Amino acid sequence: MSDLAGRAADLLGVPLAEARPMAGGDLSQCVRLRLEDGREAVAKSGPAPREEARMLAAIAAAGAPAPAVLAADEAVLVLESLPDTGAGPGAEADLGRVVARLHAAEGERYGWHADYAFGSVVIANAWGDDWPAFWAKHRLLCHAGHLPAPLVRRIERLADDLGNRLPERPRAALLHGDLWGGNVLYAGDRVSGLIDPACYYGHAEVDLAMLALFGRPGPAFHAAYGAPEPGAAERAPIYKLWPALVHWRLFGAGYRGMVEGFLEAAGV
Missing domain, CATH: 3.90.1200.10 (Aminoglycoside phosphotransferase (APH), C-terminal lobe)
Incomplete structure (x- = not known):
């Protein structure tokens, strides 16, 4: 289990069933999580996860679709897994x-x-x-x-x-x-x-x-x-x-x- 996935699971307070690396951008690491309660989530690193969380909240407040923030600290952002078909x-x-x-x-x-x-x-x-x-x-x-x-x-x-x-x-x-x-x-x-x-x-x-x-x-x-x-x-x-x-x-x-x-x- 990656440090990113482990930290995300700790933030959520839910045991982790599986973590799979995601193809992401050049500037952050992304991992798809499957939790033992059946939910899926995405964990990502970034320059300022808490600030990114505020940005996503502003986008959602404007009425545009954005992933819900499930948890964030100074090193990891945990997001709702959205359909991407x-x-x-x-x-x-x-x-x-x-x-x-x-x-x-x-x-x-x-x-x-x-x-x-x-x-x-x-x-x-x-x-x-x-x-x-x-x-x-x-x-x-x-x-x-x-x-x-x-x-x-x-x-x-x-x-x-x-x-x-x-x-x-x-x-x-x-x-x-x-x-x-x-x-x-x-x-x-x-x-x-x-x-x-x-x-x-x-x-x-x-x-x-x-x-x-x-x-x-x-x-x-x-x-x-x-x-x-x-x-x-x-x-x-x-x-x-x-x-x-x-x-x-x-x-x-x-x-x-x-x-x-x-x-x-x-x-x-």
Whole structure:
């Protein structure tokens, strides 16, 4: 039995019948648990399990599907096991409805109650009232010490011009924060859960840009979610630049081409 599974069983106070490793992301360990009382659960590690639990609760409170939190401490998060049978023909439209519901939840400011992380990359979430300033400081310039100087200069030029490129005060929507296909579970024509969040409040287009980073939601998603805001296509490379920079820092300079492509698309 893995340490993760054993710790999860201790938190639940129920003997463990079986623990099976799950295929998960690159940044956390996941184990499927079968408990002696017949229930199934998922145990996972992460940068801040208690904070992830609060994020999942916020997603659920917004009316979007998320796994229920069964237990959490500083090292492990134990979650309800959700159906994950694959996407049916109506799933894309349901994802559009789910993301719209998530984004309808609104905060008073931009940011989150605490910082978070993707592996070794800190996600700073200090509260702010100026969205371009928030994006410049906490999503772009924060990477400067980890990049080649010529790219840093281009990012600094972009950051200096964000006041002309991003809305100053877009609605502070609840963001999933890491909304790519691998973090959406499907059961036929419906989304059964949004998982592995990195939530904060910000411009809704950030999630939409992330969703299109490695794929492209189709017409059914957009019809269900709603029409894009004017200028969304021009802002998309600026919002995609952040996850591209995070991937570079986590997985290496093989992502340099992606970073440079988004800078070029943004005209810097």
